[in-house]
Amino acid sequence: MPMGGSVMIETANVELGQAATRSHATVPAGSYVRLVVADTGTGMDAATRDRIFEPFFSTKPKEKGTGLGLSVVYGIVNQSSGHVSVFSEVGKARCLRFICRV
Numbered sequence: 001m002p003m004g005g006s007v008m009i010e011t012a013n014v015e016l017g018q019a020a021t022r023s024h025a026t027v028p029a030g031s032y033v034r035l036v037v038a039d040t041g042t043g044m045d046a047a048t049r050d051r052i053f054e055p056f057f058s059t060k061p062k063e064k065g066t067g068l069g070l071s072v073v074y075g076i077v078n079q080s081s082g083h084v085s086v087f088s089e090v091g092k093a094r095c096l097r098f099i100c101r102v
Helices: 069-079
Strands: 007-016 030-039 083-087 094-101
Touching: 069 083, 069 094
Parallel strands: none
Antiparallel strands: 007 030, 030 094, 083 094
């Protein structure tokens, strides 16, 4: 957020039933820990959103980051039988939602 803003972090224990997991075939019903990270930034276009979990992909200049942060998070969440969801559009805040099996 180059112009400043807010970041919201939320955690919760959640129980996902069959209806909640239908939209994500790889996520079975059960008990999960949910972590939501949202910000008031400028959002992402579809092309950026489709690449954010790729290793070494970054929208920052080369001297400002490696592009490994979200790819590492994605790997850890998937190895923990979890799932990552991303919600973002240009001009709107973005939200990353992670769930991991308990």
